[in-house]
Amino acid sequence: MSTTAGPVDVDALRARLDRATAAASTAGLDALLIAPGSDLRYLIGAGGASFERLTCLVLPVGGTPLLVVPKLEHPGYADVPTDALGVDVATWVDGEDPYALVKKALKGTRHAVSDMMPALHNLRLKDVVGGEQVLAGPVLRELRMRKDAAEVAALRKAGAAIDRVHARMAEWLRPGRTEREVGADIAAAIVAEGHVLAEFVIVGSGPNGASPHHDVSDRVIEHGDVVVVDIGGPVAEGYNSDSTRTYAVGEPREPDVWETYAVLQAAQRAAVEAVRPGVTCAAVDAAAREVIAAAGFGDRFVHRTGHGIGLDVHEEPYIVDGNDLPLEPGMAFSVEPGIYLPGRWGARIEDIVIATADGAESVNNRPHELVVLPA
Incomplete structure (x- = not known):
């Protein structure tokens, strides 16, 4: 089932992604790690849901965004215009390590994670990715508070x-x-x-x-x-x-x-x-x-x-x-x-x-x- 609703404004979403990475850079961050939920929907038009399998949007400062998503859940993001948004997609299947996919997409050591990312994934990311983790809320709320x-x-x-x-x-x-x-x-x-x-x-x-x-x-x-x-x-x-x-x-x-x-x-x-x-x-x-x-x-x-x-x-x-x-x-x-x-x-x-x-x-x-x- 699609996780989007209604038509997607590609230009608006691309602008949000750009503003988010710029805000992350200003905050001294190397990347944002966005779990399913309202932050993800704000950025790519699809919110999805968190399960025991990791889904995560990686927004590196100065790099290409990457959506890491289980292969079995990828159809739910079919309406997301990833190509037009310049977002790469990496799917994974049971037995593979999705946290390693996130680590591969990252540079630097200071990353902000979604405020509502489940501890199940947050703690595992910290173990695999390393470095410093802070909350992404202070960055994203500055964008989301001001409605277009x-x-x-x-x-x-x-x-x-x-x-x-x-x-x-x-x-x-x-x-x-x-x-x-x-x-x-x-x-x-x-x-x-x-x-x-x-x-x-x-x-x-x-x-x-x-x-x-x-x-x-x-x-x-x-x-x-x-x-x-x-x-x-x-x-x-x-x-x-x-x-x-x-x-x-x-x-x-x-x-x-x-x-x-x-x-x-x-x-x-x-x-x-x-x-x-x-x-x-x-x-x-x-x-x-x-x-x-x-x-x-x-x-x-x-x-x-x-x-x-x-x-x-x-x-x-x-x-x-x-x-x-x-x-x-x-x-x-x-x-x-x-x-x-x-x-x-x-x-x-x-x-x-x-x-x-x-x-x-x-x-x-x-x-x-x-x-x-x-x-």
């Missing part, structure tokens, strides 16, 4: 698709149904509305909404419940959606819902309005956090304000206290403050935004108000 026009278009497509799912929530979210039943319907709709798969579905009803990373459960949704729905997944281009809205099933049962939710709306709005080039990630986090703290809920906002998004649901840049990275046009990330009242209810509002030359573009455009569904 095609990546922005894919994020807009993903955002519109997940908005269509949220627009249908009244079809599924009602009293008498379990979170798991609602979640299954949402997952099917995520695919039906344009995603390749449902990467995650959170349906947190009543007290479960106070757990930010709740999944789904067999809890039966009741009249008056506040329900947090956080959903997303990749579209064909590989780029992800991630959007949260909070619903009430009939008039909210808890007396403080409307007043508290208004604080959350103000916090989310303040954070989005803070986004512009030169503003730090920490400052955007503070914009949301200050509103929530001023209303007395500082200890009820228990996570960062946002995370980068692209080929991974969570990637750089992280919108969190202490991150002094200045925003630049093309950086894409979530803005998702929450207020969580343990044992009672919780709420979160999340949009994916893209930093522009003078502010922020949201790829999610569903209303931010608490949506009261028929009960």
